[in-house]
Amino acid sequence: MEWNSFAVAAFGLLGAGIAMIAGIGPAIGQGYAAGKGVEAVGRQPEAQGKIMLTMVLGQAIAETTGIYSLVIAFLLVGLARAVIG
């Protein structure tokens, strides 16, 4: 394999790994939301359904950035595979 395509594949795979560092963000956000949800249920146990719904909704939206980084990682792995052939 010539050097050029080797470098593209190598950096593509490396970039895919680096892109998944973005997973830190949604993890912190979702954990924070879950903690706040527990606090809210502790304060108002009768509103558990509403709190749960809002929490899951917020977590799903917070997850979006992580999903985007996953898509970027897929694209980079696909690029690397296409270059290697």
Added chain:
Amino acid sequence: MDDILRAQTVFFRLGPFEVNETIVALWVVSAIMIVAGILLTRNFSWLPRGKQNAVEMLVETIDSFVGFVMGNERRFFTPFIGTLMILLFLCNTVGVWSFGLLRPPTADINMTLGLGLISFFLINGYNIKSHGLVGYLKGFVSPFFLLLPINVFGELAKPVSLGVRLFGNIFSGLVIGGLIYSAFPFLIPVPIHVYFDLFSGVLQTAVFSILTMVFIAMAMD
């Protein structure tokens, strides 16, 4: 990209369409839903007993959930949301009830983006229906006209994020499951299956349907 997103066996071709694992799994799911729908709703009586109790309980649960999320006056969405929930539940937990024979159809981005498109047309259709075409177009330039690109992009991002969220969760579950199987073939994968197939599948079913409901309800307000 083609490789990793569609690394599936193609069984045969129907004209320009490839019939791959996703399509076959979706056929199985559809067949189960149709047969169960016909068998379970046959000869209902005024006094429910046996299977009719279970069916009524399921329908009432979904109906009250839709009423809880969207408001009681929008319960006419129950047939759509209920079908979506049952379909997604069967698709996400395919690895459990087919004993690993079928690949989850929702681990294919074509399927999930298709579902996202259905939601997209419902959101915008009901927005136009409840606000009129002028009101709908006015929504894009609110609160003032400089936000037009952001509003358009936000509207286009909804189906993409809906579809890609479902795909990303189920597909990553599949990939991690495969990795763990190649490392520890015995015993260790069991809790992984419980988490990725059952828990994550049910959760993503709920998330997809809740987000669809909330987006439609927001568009109608």
